[in-house]
Every structure is written in structure tokens, then in C-alpha cells.
Amino acid sequence: MDFTDVSLTALRVFRAVAEQGTFTAAAASLGYTQSAVSRQIAALERAAGAGLLERRRDGVRLTAAGRVVMRRATVVLDEIDATARELSGLPGQAGTVRLGWFPSAGAVLLPRALTALRRTDPGLRVVGREGSTPALVRALRAGSLDLALLASAPPFRPPDAESPPLVVRTLTERALCLAVPTGHPLARGDFVDVADLRGRRWIAGPSSGEDQLMGVWPGLDERPEIAHTARDWLAKLHLVAAGCGLTTVPAALAAAAPPGVRVLPVRGGPQEQRRVLLARLPQPPTDPVTRVAAALRAAALDVEAPAPPTSPSPSSSP
Numbered sequence: 001m002d003f004t005d006v007s008l009t010a011l012r013v014f015r016a017v018a019e020q021g022t023f024t025a026a027a028a029s030l031g032y033t034q035s036a037v038s039r040q041i042a043a044l045e046r047a048a049g050a051g052l053l054e055r056r057r058d059g060v061r062l063t064a065a066g067r068v069v070m071r072r073a074t075v076v077l078d079e080i081d082a083t084a085r086e087l088s089g090l091p092g093q094a095g096t097v098r099l100g101w102f103p104s105a106g107a108v109l110l111p112r113a114l115t116a117l118r119r120t121d122p123g124l125r126v127v128g129r130e131g132s133t134p135a136l137v138r139a140l141r142a143g144s145l146d147l148a149l150l151a152s153a154p155p156f157r158p159p160d161a162e163s164p165p166l167v168v169r170t171l172t173e174r175a176l177c178l179a180v181p182t183g184h185p186l187a188r189g190d191f192v193d194v195a196d197l198r199g200r201r202w203i204a205g206p207s208s209g210e211d212q213l214m215g216v217w218p219g220l221d222e223r224p225e226i227a228h229t230a231r232d233w234l235a236k237l238h239l240v241a242a243g244c245g246l247t248t249v250p251a252a253l254a255a256a257a258p259p260g261v262r263v264l265p266v267r268g269g270p271q272e273q274r275r276v277l278l279a280r281l282p283q284p285p286t287d288p289v290t291r292v293a294a295a296l297r298a299a300a301l302d303v304e305a306p307a308p309p310t311s312p313s314p315s316s317s318p
Contacts, residue, residue, distance in 0.1 A: 003047045008080060011073040013040040014052065018070055018142035021059035062141065074143035097292045099128035100136040101149040104233050105276060107256040112299035121291055140166060140281060146289045152275040159279055166279045171300035174251040176272035177263050178217065179240045187262045194269035201227040201245040203236045215247040218272050237261050250274055252303045276300065
């Protein structure tokens, strides 16, 4: 089979596998069976005469040949999508930037940047999606995102070990905070002492492998009691408001906390810093990408401005 005969379906499947990181996840995202995905990838590799994916225990990684195919496939698929839109009479994709973001970045930072862009660049279109930091890095490598907002925690390693390295800029670096119910004794002051976190009930996010439980204060010298597990940060904060437990949050989320929640700094131990990164592939950015990046940097400066702690409710006064 000559590579010029490969199907668009095979290219779409290949891009999905590169983005999702596993055949199983790609099949789920496309609505295919895993065997169908495997057949498409096998046919593509036969046509290329080379392995395009390195199969690893933790997922797949593009080979050198795979990166060549992905770079070209992205151009082809984008052109096909643009043609379909034009034939349907829909607006063209000129001036479109594909942006990805991790969940809590979509609460404060992203809306501020998009609001500013509507004023300064009304013709610029930003499309994209929310995802975990590893998934967004894969999407950048696959060429289906132009920019990505990533979360980073100490020891602040690069987002991945691929070559060439991504271009990464730190937008914010702030201490991790604690969300507590306004009626809780810990909400009476302007900060929480780390020693007072022992024996508390926690609302955590799902974790895998050796990752720390998202939502539990790092470094506790005890096995934490997990009252609830929730992936969505807003669900976690509403559970806090209901008095179901405590959870950690980035400092920027203080502005988006629902009623019944105080977001407070924690003192008495090592500072738990968290960074928001802006990442892209190393090739020179287009003008629209540059303008979106500038808007995100400006919004990050606003977010960096310290906000006073949310006031406790009258019922929590001593």
C-alpha cells in the first residue's frame, strides 16, 4: 500500500491516539472499538513502512516517523475541516487559535483573557477544550492545539521529556490555599495553621499511580480521611460549602468560590507553590497565537494581584 492511498479516517484515528495517549481512550473518544483503532493504525504503519507509535506501559509516544506523519496529517485534516465549513456556508477558520486549559484555569484566567480579546480583537476566534495537563501536552505534540495552559507543582519539571522541548512560560506562581466552610472554626481567622489540618475530612480529586491526592493538603503526616471524591473543582467547592470537608484550591479560585466558602492561606509549613504555564510547540507562532498569548499574560497579571480573603459569615464569629 502506497502512503498516498491512506484514508482520512486512518489519519483521524492516528491523531486521536496521539492526543489521547492510549488506543482505549482514542476508541472511546471516536466511538470506535479498540480493535478498529488498532486496524487503522496498523494499516497506516504498513503504508508508512515504519512504526509511528512507540507502545509503552504508560501509553504511546510518537516516533520520529510518527511526528512527521502527525505534522502533515494535522495540516490535511484542518484543510478538510475548513473546506467542509466553507461548503456549508459557515465562517472560515482564519484567525482561529486552538487553546487548551486545565480545569481551574477555566474559572478565572481564561474568561478574563477572552473578554479582553473580544474588545481588542473581535475577529479573532479562540476554540479549544479543557483537559488534564498530560492530555493537553499530548494534544500540543499531536498538533491539534496551538497553545495550552498547564498546571505545575514542585519540583517543576518540564511538561514532558519529548524533543524538541516545548516553549514554556510561567504565567503565575502562587501558594496553594485551603477552602473551608464559612461556619467552620478554621474560617474565623485570616489564615489556617498547618498543624490544625491533622484529623480533618477531605474532598479530593481522583488520582492515579503515585500522584498525590488532589485536594488534600500535601505533606500531611497521616493517612487522610477522604469524605468525597470529585473531579470537578466547582463540585468540590460546593461540597465544602455544604460542610462535607476541606479541599485545596489555587489562590486564583478565591474570586470564583461559591457562597459559604472561604479560601485562606496556610501557614506553619513549607510553602506549597503552584504554577500556571503557557506552552506551545517550538516553531515560530502565528500572529493570532501571539495575540492570544499576550491576552493570557495580561490576564495572569490581573490574577496575580493579591485579593483579600473572603469574609467569614456572621454565624462564624467567635
